[in-house]
Amino acid sequence: MxxxxxxxxxxxxxxxxxxxxxxxxxxxxxxxxxxxxxxxxxxxxxxxxxxxxxxxxxxxxxxxxxxxxxxxxxxxxxxxxxxxxxxxxxxxxxxxxxxxxxxxxxxxxxxxxxxxxxxxxxxxxxxxxxxxxxxxxxxxINLNIFHVPTCKSFKSQNRPIRIAWMPRKNKALAHQIQQSIKAKLSSCNSSTSLEWIEIHKKTPEEVSACLKTSDIFLATGFPEGCPLPPLEALACGCLVVGFGGFGGWDYMRQALPNGYTPWWPLENLPWGGNGLYVADADILGTIFALEYAIDLLHSHNEELNSIYLQAEKTVKEYSxxxxxxxxxxxxxxxxx
Missing domain, CATH: 3.40.50.2000 (Glycogen Phosphorylase B;)
Structure with a gap:
């Protein structure tokens, strides 16, 4: 047989x-x-x-x-x-x-x-x-390719915050998010600048290189079965913000205070909040989550370190x- x-x-x-x-x-x-x-x-x-x-x-x-x-x-x-x-x-x-x-x-x-x-x-x-x-x-996922580089760090005074995204995942909606967060930061007179890292038609090694130099991964995929790009982003030390696409909640767990949680039953997992997630297609919710992520990166406090730790626990289970x-x-x- x-x-x-x-x-x-x-x-x-x-x-x-x-x-x-x-x-x-x-x-x-x-x-x-x-x-x-x-x-x-x-x-x-x-x-x-x-x-x-x-x-x-x-x-x-x-x-x-x-x-x-x-x-x-x-x-x-x-x-x-x-x-x-x-x-x-x-x-x-x-x-x-x-x-x-x-x-x-x-x-x-x-x-x-x-x-x-x-x-x-x-x-x-x-x-x-x-x-x-x-x-x-x-x-x-291949953890020999997707992993946190030893030199990864964020220093807000030196460069813009880098946000990786994938145009093949609801491109028009992703553009709305990009324009909206730009407008929101401008309305608040924020000094934060953003650099958008487009990931498209790249090899796994090239995707990994993009993620390793990014601070945030914007997840705009839905519907999803068990989306690998956010998982790869977690493995590379990105703060994942965005949608679960339903299937992403196999491993996604909420770290955003008072944030969205699904109505369907979730498994008990050996990790906690590993990203900042919103309901699928919730543009305004994504803007608030991105703002929160930016604040976390600037403060680099224990809350951010906890998210990174939970992300590390997560990806080990998907080796x-x-x-x-x-x-x-x-x-x-x-x-x-």
Whole structure:
């Protein structure tokens, strides 16, 4: 038996596809056969690690013992697995894509599939909308790349406050936030100047370099399943401000006094407030949170040090080593 992963025909490899590729690598490492399946050529195929076999959709042959893994936004790709009566698995990395592509006469609870959620909030969403209890398989980040540099510090008198942001995460809304915080600081006659560090189309190493020289990371992503950019920012010593996208609350915990907290149940975690979070799309709330972050950076008091400490505790739980162990345990218990 083997595990086959469907890779959608996308112009470039996405964060979600990178997570699936990492799972395939982990399975290969433990000696379990895994294969990546492509329906049509995509430019990123050539960059796929050579030790993981690939095959074309038309050449795919599945048995009843095989595991057929499909991303949540591509339900029609389940057909080969359903026809072969293979063990079909839907890996749900973004709750927002779960129901949108299903045919009108189909529902997830009617299909013989196992679901894996990328986070506890996503598992909660799956349970509430389908009645299905999903396994949870969180992603991991490379802490050899994403870590706090020994020389990182903020000296307000020497330079502007650097805020990293990603235009691919609700760009128009991010621009509104940038314009609004500029207006707010101006109205208060603040001497604080801001430098916006755009992170776009960069390698992990380049992303890390940007984060290591930034003071704040503005998280504007929603909807999210288990967003890695804020997690990478926490690992690099940034003060994370912004949205959780629902799935981010797998690891995000509020450090903003009287700040927003979700209405849905949150797990008890071994860390506390690790960022300054607001409700998704709350521009004014984000402005207040950014102001608070700026004050923290200027004062550099124990409150800020506590946030950094909780961030450090957080990212250790999302290491690639923990991800490897989680993949191994999940497959050994349920799929091997």
């Amino acid at each position: 083997a595990t086959f992963f469907f890779f959608p025909p996308l112009p470039s490899i996405t964060g979600g596809m990178y997570v699936i590729l990492t799972i395939a690598k982990h399975l290969h490492t433990i000696g379990h056969k895994s294969t990546l399946v492509f329906r049509e050529y995509s430019p990123y195929i050539d960059s796929i690690t050579p030790q993981i076999p690939t095959t074309h959709w038309d050449k795919l042959t599945l048995s009843k013992d095989d595991v057929w893994v499909v991303p949540e936004g591509w339900p029609m790709a389940l057909i080969p697995g359903l026809r072969s009566q293979s063990r079909c698995v839907v890996y749900v990395q973004n709750w927002a894509y779960l129901h949108g592509k299903l045919p009108d006469n189909a529902s997830w609870e009617q299909l013989p599939v196992t679901m894996i959620a990328v986070s506890n909030p996503v598992a909660f969403f799956i349970k509430e909308t389908t009645g299905i209890n999903a396994h949870i398989l969180r992603p991991g 690639l080593n923990n991800h490897y162990n989680a993949v191994s345990n999940l497959w050994e218990q349920h799929f091997i």
